Amino acid sequence: MDAAVPLPHFFRPIRLPRVGSTSDEAKRLAALAAEEGTLVWADEQTEGHGRLGRTWISPSGNLYFSILLRPAAPVANAMQLTFATAIALADVVAAVLPATSRVGCKWPNDVLVDGKKVSGILLESQANADGLVDSLVVGIGVNIVSHPPPETVMYEATSLHAEGAGGETAASLLQRFCPVFLTWYETWRRQGFDPIRAAWLGRAEKLHQPVEVRLDVGSVAGVFVGLDTNGAMLLQQGDRRRVILAGDVFPATT
Ligand code: BT5
Numbered sequence: 140m141d142a143a144v145p146l147p148h149f150f151r152p153i154r155l156p157r158v159g160s161t162s163d164e165a166k167r168l169a170a171l172a173a174e175e176g177t178l179v180w181a182d183e184q185t186e187g188h189g190r191l192g193r194t195w196i197s198p199s200g201n202l203y204f205s206i207l208l209r210p211a212a213p214v215a216n217a218m219q220l221t222f223a224t225a226i227a228l229a230d231v232v233a234a235v236l237p238a239t240s241r242v243g244c245k246w247p248n249d250v251l252v253d254g255k256k257v258s259g260i261l262l263e264s265q266a267n268a269d270g271l272v273d274s275l276v277v278g279i280g281v282n283i284v285s286h287p288p289p290e291t292v293m294y295e296a297t298s299l300h301a302e303g304a305g306g307e308t309a310a311s312l313l314q315r316f317c318p319v320f321l322t323w324y325e326t327w328r329r330q331g332f333d334p335i336r337a338a339w340l341g342r343a344e345k346l347h348q349p350v351e352v353r354l355d356v357g358s359v360a361g362v363f364v365g366l367d368t369n370g371a372m373l374l375q376q377g378d379r380r381r382v383i384l385a386g387d388v389f390p391a392t393t
Pocket residue numbers: 159160161162163184186187188189190191193194195196197202203204205248249256257258259260261278279280281282286287291292293294296297
């Protein structure tokens with residue numbers, strides 16, 4: 140790690156010029172008993188991925204890193220940390236952009252600037268025999284200097300430089316992010332999901348608006364009315380309230 144990038148003691152950084160995926164590397168280290176706080180940061184990824192094995196486009200100049208956590212929590216609750224991570228990122232992104240930028244959180248795992256995706260988050264957990272978390276890897280990609288063109292992504296992308304934060308680098312953003320993340324992680328450990336959910340809803344994109352959620356198979360439409368106690372999306376369809384566990388949210392088409 141650069142001496143120029145001091146991080147709180149919690150973090151145990153490992154910097155690589157290039158790797159397949161920082162999350163795959165963090166999972167490999169987790170299996171070798173690496174400690175909580177291990178942080179794998181790469182300048183470039185050759186096999187960066189998102190949910191469902193989708194590609195995360197990862198040229199050099201942007202930020203790619205993964206944090207290994209070992210919270211003493213049921214694995215079912217661990218996904219709540221997606222929201223803690225998104226709030227921390229949104230706080231940091233908002234702090235470096237012009238005050239006129241609208242920084243929002245899109246369910247479940249994106250940070251948007253004026254409706255465009257600047258960052259993606261991927262949580263991958265491993266449970267022990269009791270259903271508790273053995274390891275949890277939080278993978279984060281932030282577009283700093285460049286972003287993919289519209290024809291290559293399913294949701295319009297942007298970068299910090301494109302949005303007016305031309306002075307930021309991968310290192311400077313990582314340095315800003317780590318202490319903020321740690322504060323939210325501590326809040327979650329001490330107080331549970333409620334404060335995280337409230338903060339996330341305060342930045343939620345499309346809350347109380349009609350949306351279309353594309354599922355594994357097919358899609359559903361409704362009004363996005365909130366999050367349940369584990370972070371699932373609550374979708375109101377007339378008198379019926381549906382709980383959506385996974386999907387991709389788009390503005391309603393009708
Ligand atoms: C995500 O997945 O948004 C989570 C991405 C997590 C990436 C980090 S980088 C460090 C760590 N190591 C990894 O291997 N992964 C993590 P999802 O919601 O499934 O969105 C993926 C979709 O976003 C793709 O199918 C593209 O449409 C789009 N996409 C790909 N690269 C992008 C980029 N650089 N910027 C914006 N959108 C992108």
